[in-house]
Amino acid sequence: MAQATAGASGNAIGGASGNAIGGASGNAIAGASGNATIYAVAQRAGVSTATVSRALAGSPKVAPATRDAVLAAARELAYVPDASARALAGRRTGALGLVLPHIDGAYYAELLVGFEMAASRHDLSVTITLANPRDDSARAVRELSGRVDGMAFMARSAAGTELVAEIARRRPVITVAREQVPGLEALFAENRETARDLTRHLLDHGRTRPVFVGRPEAGSDLEARHQGYCEALAEAGVQGRLLEADLAEDEGSQLADRLLADRRPDGRLAADAIVCGNDELALTIMTRLQDQGVRVPEEVAITGWDDTVAAAYVRPGLTSVAQPVRRLGELAAARLALLVDGEPADPGPVVLPSTPVFRTSCGCTTPTPRSAKELS
Amino acid sequence: MAQATAGASGNAIGGASGNAIGGASGNAIAGASGNATIYAVAQRAGVSTATVSRALAGSPKVAPATRDAVLAAARELAYVPDASARALAGRRTGALGLVLPHIDGAYYAELLVGFEMAASRHDLSVTITLANPRDDSARAVRELSGRVDGMAFMARSAAGTELVAEIARRRPVITVAREQVPGLEALFAENRETARDLTRHLLDHGRTRPVFVGRPEAGSDLEARHQGYCEALAEAGVQGRLLEADLAEDEGSQLADRLLADRRPDGRLAADAIVCGNDELALTIMTRLQDQGVRVPEEVAITGWDDTVAAAYVRPGLTSVAQPVRRLGELAAARLALLVDGEPADPGPVVLPSTPVFRTSCGCTTPTPRSAKELS
DNA sequence: CTGAAAGCGCTTACAG
DNA sequence: CTGAAAGCGCTTACAG
Structure with a gap:
């Protein structure tokens, strides 16, 4: 109990006033843990606690000389006001x-x-x-x-x-x-418009079989992203697909395997673009696909969301969205x-x-210059 | 000032006591922002504030029936104690x-x-x-x-x-x-021993020209890591080298260029292993080197520190150290x-x-199973 | 088991 | 410009 109670009992050296009937008698000069109180500062500066309080608060109503004396006393005593007392009194x-x-x-x-x-x-x-x-x-x-x-x-x-x-x-x-x-x-x-732009971008790269990966829930960011994705597809008259997956690594690799198994008659992947709800999902799917020999972005383009650190280090660089x-x-x-x-x-x-950050996983050959991101 | 001052003036409905001379008269039933105070709870429960305080603190000295009444009153009033007052009184x-x-x-x-x-x-x-x-x-x-x-x-x-x-x-x-x-x-x-182990590991992979990248300063983590690296080299009688670089991306790529330019007579890189002070540095150097055609880990092994998310997603996976x-x-x-x-x-x-996480950038062919990391 | 009262260390009308 | 005093909303010996 050393720190907590040392000196906690009232070593009251008496404040300025001597009114024993009024409330504020017997105020300790040093607080519980040996900290100086406002009374100690007041005493040392030869003023009232009210003046100390005002001087410390920078009130313009305090005479410069008084203020300096208070400040000096406070410094000498290494006075740090008790935030609780201050809060209680100051509301x-x-x-x-x-x-x-x-x-x-x-x-x-x-x-x-x-x-x-x-x-x-x-x-x-x-x-x-x-x-x-x-x-x-x-x-x-x-x-x-x-x-x-x-x-x-x-x-x-x-x-x-x-x-x-x-x-x-x-x-x-x-x-x-x-x-x-x-x-x-x-x-x-922003989610919806940015997702729409990002999806359009994929479409502009000639992708025709995009899927969205993530689990949109009512009112969530993911829902808005999925919605933007759908809007872009609707505009272009392209058929989309939603693969529900949680934003956790494990589901990501299962999903990659599913994606891998899902082939068209000509042997190509059913999906040629994967819009992921976040980078974690995108990175997991991308590396898994690559480890299985799939070429990104040639066979399938991938985008993430969040612009995580890893997005910049993987190859190809992961196109993503930087959020403010x-x-x-x-x-x-x-x-x-x-x-x-x-x-x-x-x-x-x-x-x-939000700001799309185009690297090369989307099919771009030249990544957006880094400064473009910094500008946001 | 709506929220802050509404009702701030004393709508004192009077506590239990009527002692106008003693201190605690005129206590507000509702606090500044319309919150119930302990007085309101006490009044509603028909007890004193001391009892409310004790009941809420779970004191065993309160009779069960009393406690229940207090708890009920507190709940009905959605009473949340004022932390400042509590702190001031309770020290x-x-x-x-x-x-x-x-x-x-x-x-x-x-x-x-x-x-x-x-x-x-x-x-x-x-x-x-x-x-x-x-x-x-x-x-x-x-x-x-x-x-x-x-x-x-x-x-x-x-x-x-x-x-x-x-x-x-x-x-x-x-x-x-x-x-x-x-x-x-x-x-x-832990830094030193782990760095020593990691460096030994590189040496065991047959590396003979390791460099350390980072800027060790007195008393820093980096210093301890560098020291461990030096110890391992000393044990093995291998000559090392320190490349000072700050833990920021930009210096990383400059360093990669320097590393790239530093060739031996036979055209091979002067360094065949790079122990980096952290993952950021390692990732920057590794991707830069790879982008220039250097094969990792065949030509040069690389290790990082911190086991960041990106370390798992890059190829080869970055061998790193997970800190607790x-x-x-x-x-x-x-x-x-x-x-x-x-x-x-x-x-x-x-x-x-700390726990080394062996992936393949160090020369290992099989990464440490993921569970090994989770065990730590 | 419970209450009356003092006191925690500040701030702020209020009065001068 | 400054001080005396009340009061912020709690807790805790103290007494019963």
Whole structure:
């Protein structure tokens, strides 16, 4: 118990006031873990705690000389304000909550980086919780809501719409890349149009037997991507096919085997283009196909989604779609900061553009110059 | 200001007590944002706030019937305790701080996931801050220290040893994969021995002209990896070479060009094995070399470090080293939870084993079965 | 087993 | 420009 309780009992050296009947008597100069409190700073600077508070907050109502004295005292004592006390008194935690699914890979990391950067710009901390679908994330999410000023719910995080709405009754809430909750601000990365463009691109390469791989679910990103794919086919009068597969490696290789077995009478593969719901699926299928002797993109073109690191290293380079993930995170935090400041919510969904990154797995001979991606 | 101030003025409906002279009079039944407070729950359950507090904390001293009444009242009011008030009164924030460098890729994401999972198991929240080397992370780190019970500093996060030591004077601190601070608990992933094993492995494949690519700095992971590499060479009486390169893509391709130009009299590459400091470097070099017609591993073997996703998808598969990143995160949070509970620090560094993942870029013909990696 | 009351360390009207 | 004091919403000895 050393750290936790050392000096925890009241070594009250008495604040400035001597009013033993009023509330704020007997305030400790040093807090529980030996940290200086605002009382210590006030005493050392020869001012009241109110003045210390104002000086530290940068209030313009404090005389320069006073401010300097306070700042000096605070520095000398290595004073770090207690965030809990500050939050309780100021009715502001100064923190934003972020609910993520169990991060796998770079996507959520990017989201988090963007979110933290923007939050930090607004002098806000970020407290995260990983909402796992299988455990009761409700408890964790509610707990989180009790320690932050606003919350962002990311993608397919376990928190259901019900729960999000409940939290939104008490705190500003924004959702990112997940089914919109009526009345709440919502951010998205573009899916449908980009998928349509990407599919058209494949068609332009002369592909006539495209399939879509992934498992579209109502309201999901995958659904929108599949829809865009269908639109492009409809425009061109081409017949498509949907192969349901989960976004996990194992199903990918099974699918590749299925694709491999599915031949036309002339021996060629039934599919000559594979639009995958994400890179993981695309990479798994592509390498499996190649290991079995299929030439990509000659025999079959393949595209992914997410523009993962691996997409650039495989041969042929995997054509994919870069999502504005970091900006999604940044925007989420920035909006939340405003909402917390009382700005009214603007529930019209905001859709950020995604960018196709053409490498050579789609049939292109020259990949898009790298800078094109950086421009996004 | 809607959300923030609605009802913020004291709509005090009066707690149980009527003592206007004592401190706790005029407590609001509903908090600032319309949230129920402990007073509302107490009133509804017909008990005191002390009893509500105890019942909610699961104290065994509360009669079952009373507890049920309190729980029911809390549920009906959708009561979520204010974490700030709780922290202030209980002298515990219930949160752990995590200082990370600007997360790029899966490494820190994994670390974070492990940390959050373990913290969550201990009913602790995690608040993160991204310490960027260029901005003054000191301010952010200190601020964070004011809102958590303990802090973990990860890898090459910007916070210097000085700052870490300062924080450690006030809070339990643990460092992960970074230069040890005297007196503080420290966690590491194994580097030296693993690098030695990996280099030996290359030597066993008959390689005689290995180079090490990376920029070892004092006390860094890279230094330990380079050291292990040197040890293996020394054992075998083989002459090595160090090519300094930063862990960024651009330097990788320059290096590949240099490697390509460096030929022996018989026209073969000067290097026949490249031990890279990380996968990114290895992948960049490997693809560049391959694009120029070099056969891997026949002409030159290559190994990476980190076992990134891409390592499994490129051909040949990149032999790499899987680090126990998630477990590092888990252990950090678990230890911190104990330290916060008063357990004395045990500064002896803890080193978690890393696992070589043999694919075919090293010269192996059969990759290590996938399960071997999962076992780790 | 339960309640009255003090107190956690700040901020912020309010008064001067 | 500054201070005295109330109060933020909880927890926890203390007393019964």
